[in-house]
Amino acid sequence: MAKKKISALITGYDGFVGPHLAGHLLSEGRRVSGTIISGGRPNPLHKGRLEKSVALFPIDLRNYENVRDLVKEVQPDEIYHLAGISHVPTSWKNPVLTYAANVMGSVHLFEALREWGLKVRTLVVTSAEIYGSLKPAELPAVETLPLHPENPYAASKAALDLIAFQWGRYPDMHIVRARPFSHTGPGQTTGFVCPSFARQVAEIALGAPPVIKVGNLSARRDFTDVRDVVRAYRMLVEKGRHDEAYNICSGRTRSIKSILQTLKSFSPMKIEVVTDPEKLRPTDISETRGSFAKLRRDTGWKPQIPFSQTLRDLYEYWMAELR
Numbered sequence: 299m300a301k302k303k304i305s306a307l308i309t310g311y312d313g314f315v316g317p318h319l320a321g322h323l324l325s326e327g328r329r330v331s332g333t334i335i336s337g338g339r340p341n342p343l344h345k346g347r348l349e350k351s352v353a354l355f356p357i358d359l360r361n362y363e364n365v366r367d368l369v370k371e372v373q374p375d376e377i378y379h380l381a382g383i384s385h386v387p388t389s390w391k392n393p394v395l396t397y398a399a400n401v402m403g404s405v406h407l408f409e410a411l412r413e414w415g416l417k418v419r420t421l422v423v424t425s426a427e428i429y430g431s432l433k434p435a436e437l438p439a440v441e442t443l444p445l446h447p448e449n450p451y452a453a454s455k456a457a458l459d460l461i462a463f464q465w466g467r468y469p470d471m472h473i474v475r476a477r478p479f480s481h482t483g484p485g486q487t488t489g490f491v492c493p494s495f496a497r498q499v500a501e502i503a504l505g506a507p508p509v510i511k512v513g514n515l516s517a518r519r520d521f522t523d524v525r526d527v528v529r530a531y532r533m534l535v536e537k538g539r540h541d542e543a544y545n546i547c548s549g550r551t552r553s554i555k556s557i558l559q560t561l562k563s564f565s566p567m568k569i570e571v572v573t574d575p576e577k578l579r580p581t582d583i584s585e586t587r588g589s590f591a592k593l594r595r596d597t598g599w600k601p602q603i604p605f606s607q608t609l610r611d612l613y614e615y616w617m618a619e620l621r
Contacts, residue, residue, distance in 0.1 A: 303327060303328060303329040304327070304328050304329065304375045304376060305328070305329050305331070305372065305373060305374045305375045305376070306323050306328040306329065306330050306331070306374060306375070306376045306377075306378065307330075307331045307332070307333075307369075307372050307374035307376070307377045307378070308320060308323075308330065308331070308332040308333070308352075308377075308378045308380060309332075309333045309359065309377070309378070309379045309380055309381035309403075309407065310332075310333065310379075310380035310381030310382065311332025311333055311334055311352065311354065311380075312332075312333075312334040312335060313380055313381070313384065314384075314485055314486045314487065314524070315380055315481075315524055315527065315528060316332060316380060317485065318483065318485070318524050318525060318527075318528045319378055319380070319528040319531060319532075320332060320351075320352050322525070322528045322529060322532060323378075323532060324351055324352075326532060328376070330351065330352045330353070331352065331353040331354075331355065331372050331374070332352050332353070332354055332355070333354075333355050333356075333357045333359070333368065333381060334354055334355070334356050334357075335356070335357075335358070336356045336357060336358045353372075355368055355371075355372075359381055359399070359402075359403030359404075359406055359407065360398050360399065360402055360403050360406070361406075362406045362409065362410070365403075365406040365407055365410045366406075366409075366410045366413065366414075368410075369407070369410040369411060369414055369416065370410075370414055373416070374416075374418055375418060375419065376418065376419050376420075376421075376535050377407070377411075377418050377419070377420040377421065378421050378423070378531055378535070379404065379407060379420060379421060379422045379423060380423050381399070381403060382396075382399045382400040382403060382404070382454075382455075382458075383395060383396040383399050383400055383451060383454070384425075384451070385451070385489050385490075386427070386449050386451045386452075387489065388451075388489075389449055389450035389451035389454070390449060390450060393450035396450050396451060396454050397450070397454050397457075399454075400451075400454035400455060400457075400458055401454055401457050401458055401461065404422065404458050404461060404462070405461060408420075408461075408462070408465040408471070408473075411471065412465075412468055412471065415470070417470045417472065418472070419472045419474075419535050419536075420471070420472060420473045420474070420535075421473075421474050421475075421476055421531055421534055421535050421538070422458065422459075422462040422473055422474070422475050422476070423475075423476045423478065423531070424455040424456070424458050424459040424462075424475055424476065424477050424543075425451070425452065425455040425477060425478065426439065426477050426478060426479040426480075426520075426545060426547065426586060426588055427447065427448075427449070427451060427452035427455060427583075428445045428446075428447050428452050428455050428456040428459055428477065429443055429445065429446065429586075430445070430446030430447055430448045430452065430583065431446070431448060431583045431584065432585075432586075434585075437551075437585065437587045438520075438547075438549060438587045438588050438589040439545065439586070439587065439588045439589065440545070440588075440589050440591075440592070441477070441542075441543045441544065441545055441592055445459070445460075448583065459475055459477070459543065462475050463475065463541060463543075466540060466541035467541075472540050473540065473541060474534050474535065474538035474539070474540065474541075474542060474543075474544070475542070475543040475544070476530070476531060476534055476543075476544055476546055477543055477544065477545050477546065477588075478522070478527055478530075478545075478546040478547070479519070479520040479521070479522065479545065479546065479547035479548075479586055479587075479588045480519045480520060480521045480522070480586065481521065481522045481523065481524045481526075481527045481546075482521060482523070482524060482608060482612065483523050483524035483525060483608055483611065483612065484611055484612060484615035485524075485615070486524070486612075491513070491554055491557070492521070492557060492561075492608075492609065492612055493612060493616070494577075495510065495512070495557065495558050495561045496561055496609070496612040496613045496615070496616050497616045497620070498510045498511070499561045499562060499564060499565050499569070499613060499616075500613060500616035500617045500619075500620055501616075501620060502565055502567050502569060503564075503565045503566075503567065503617065504617070504620055504621070508567045508568060508569045508570060509569070509570045509571075509572060510558070510562075510569055510570070510571050510572070511572055511573075511574035511577065512554075512558065512571055512572070512573060512574065512577060513554075513573070513574065513577030514554065514577075515553070515554045515555040515558065515571075516553065516554070516555065516584070517553070517554050517583070517584060517585070518551045518552060518553050518554070518584065518585040518586070518587075519551065519552060519554065519585075519586050520547045520548055520549070520550060520551050520552075520586050520587045520588050521548060521552060521557075521605055521608070522546065522547055522548045522601055523601065523603040523605070523607075523608040525603060526601045526602055526603050527546055529599065529602075530544075530546045530593060530597070530599045531546075533597040533598070533599050534593070534597060536597075537596055537597040537598075538596060538597065539596060542592075542596075544590075544592055544593045544596070545588040545589060545590055545592065545593060546588075546590060546593060546599075547587070547588035547589070547590050548590075548601050548605070549587070549588065549589060549590055550587070550605075551585055551586065551587040552605065557609065558571070560606065560609050561609055561612075561613060564609075564610070564613045
């Protein structure tokens with residue numbers, strides 16, 4: 299008799315990470331379901347290939363009855379809770395929506411699990427932005443640091459992190475918190491720095507004027523390939539300790555300027571760089587760098603994809619999209 303497949307539910311499937319996670323879980327033998335925004339459409343990253351293998355549910359997580367019905371219908375063994383607002387500039391423009399999506403949508407999910415009495419291994423994805431600006435002596439960031447969010451997105455994720463910890467006090471609730479640092483890869487929107495640069499370099503290679511618009515190039519970030527990140531998510535669901543938080547990062551810091559230089563090197567064109575005030579944040583953290591020692595100790599995870607390959611793949615993705 300064939301072994302029953304593990305049922306995995308991804309909230310926020312239509313975001314950047316969702317299709318990458320779904321593809322990884324399918325390759326690991328899961329049966330995958332995913333939520334998408336009501337009236338929206340899936341991320342075009344995989345151009346419809348995955349939708350034949352993923353059961354999609356249009357839903358607004360801010361509506362408790364919808365969430366309650368979804369959980370009952372899917373009966374998941376695992377939940378990967380990705381849904382929410384993930385763009386810092388958007389959170390400044392619409393903090394009310396940010397808190398409603400990132401906090402109340404999550405509370406609805408937890409309450410639905412409690413109401414139905416389901417024993418589900420749940421991964422709640424928050425963000426390393428919750429640590430805020432750290433002094434050099436505090437780097438690399440570890441999970442025991444206090445939370446000092448500095449923008450509405452980070453504050454909403456800090457609230458979610460604490461709510462998930464509190465909800466884990468309920469009997470039969472197995473919740474693990476992931477705190478990913480910056481991650482990128484094919485399919486990420488140009489509202490984020492790496493795909494913004496990659497698309498502009500690709501456009502120039504295809505004939506656009508040789509000018510790139512940038513924001514703050516002095517910031518330093520700890521980047522990981524999204525394909526390594528989704529592997530960490532799956533390993534945390536399998537091996538992560540209940541009610542614990544885990545950083546997901548590379549442990550290395552790179553300047554935004556160096557990322558731009560690498561992407562520019564893919565083009566034979568001489569490219570002019572100009573600062574765009576629209577790309578500057580009201581507040582910006584100067585440097586992020588995390589430690590994944592706890593994650594490695596408990597799951598065996600470590601990053602595998604060189605960041606130079608990540609940037610090359612981003613560039614090739616945009617070259618293919620724009621042709």
